[in-house]
Amino acid sequence: MRDHTVLSVVVGSRAYGLATEASDVDRRGVFVAPTPLFWGFAKPPTHVDGPDAERFSWELERFLGLALEANPTALECLWSPLVEKVTERGEELLALRWAFLSRRAHRTFLRYADSQFRKLAGDLRTRGEPRWKHVMHMLRLMISGRHLLAHGEPLVGVPEHRERLLAVRRGEVPWAEIEAWRESLTRELDAAVERSALPAEPDRARVEDFLVSVRRRGAR
Numbered sequence: 001m002r003d004h005t006v007l008s009v010v011v012g013s014r015a016y017g018l019a020t021e022a023s024d025v026d027r028r029g030v031f032v033a034p035t036p037l038f039w040g041f042a043k044p045p046t047h048v049d050g051p052d053a054e055r056f057s058w059e060l061e062r063f064l065g066l067a068l069e070a071n072p073t074a075l076e077c078l079w080s081p082l083v084e085k086v087t088e089r090g091e092e093l094l095a096l097r098w099a100f101l102s103r104r105a106h107r108t109f110l111r112y113a114d115s116q117f118r119k120l121a122g123d124l125r126t127r128g129e130p131r132w133k134h135v136m137h138m139l140r141l142m143i144s145g146r147h148l149l150a151h152g153e154p155l156v157g158v159p160e161h162r163e164r165l166l167a168v169r170r171g172e173v174p175w176a177e178i179e180a181w182r183e184s185l186t187r188e189l190d191a192a193v194e195r196s197a198l199p200a201e202p203d204r205a206r207v208e209d210f211l212v213s214v215r216r217r218g219a220r
Contacts, residue, residue: 004032006060006088008027009080011156012026014026015076015081017162018165018166028077029077030057030060030093031048033218036218036219046058067202070102070107070109072154079154092214096207098153099202099206100203102202103198109148110186132169133169135168
C-alpha cells in the first residue's frame with residue numbers, strides 16, 4: 001500500500017520536541033486503497049505495519065473514523081509539523097482537519113490518560129516503578145488535550161514543557177508530584193471543556209462527503 005500513501009508524517013518525541021539522542025523516528029501514514037478492492041469478499045486492510053515498529057499506516061476510511069472520535073494519534077497526524085509526504089488527496093485531507101475537532105476530545109483524551117494511568121499505577125505496585133517514558137507521554141497527552149479544548153487545535157510540540165517532561169522520563173520526579181500534576185491537568189481539562197468554543201460533535205457529514213468523493217475518483 002506504500003504506493004497509495006497520501007500522507008506520511010513524523011510523530012512521537014521528534015514531533016513533540018522531546019527527542020533525545022536515543023529517540024527513534026516514529027512515522028504514521030494514511031493510504032487510499034483502490035476502490036475496486038472493496039467490491040469483492042476480500043477487503044483491503046484497515047492498516048498496515050511497516051518494515052519496523054516505528055512505521056504504521058491506516059487506510060483512509062479507518063483513519064477518518066478514528067479522527068472523528070478525536071483519537072489523539074490520528075489528530076496528531078493531521079497537525080504534525082513534520083510532513084514527509086503529501087499528495088493531492090493528502091492536501092484535501094489536511095484541509096479538512098478542522099471538521100474532526102469537537103468537545104468529544106475531552107472524553108477521548110481523558111479516557112486514554114486514565115487507562116494509561118491505571119496501567120502505570122499497577123506497574124508501580126508490582127514492579128516498584130512505572131515505565132517512566134509512558135508517564136511522560138500520559139502527561140503530554142493531557143497537556144495537548146487541554147490546549148485543544150481551550151484553543152481549538154491540538155498541541156503537538158511541547159518545547160515549553162520539555163525539561164519537566166524529560167525529568168519525568170528520567171524518573172527524577174516523585175510519584176506524588178506526578179499524581180498531583182495529573183489531577184491538576186484533569187481539573188483544567190474539565191474546566192476547559194465548559195468554556196470551549198469547539199462544537200459538541202465533529203462535522204461527520206463533511207468528512208463522509210470527502211470519503212465518498214475519494215472512493216468515486218478511485219473507481220475510475
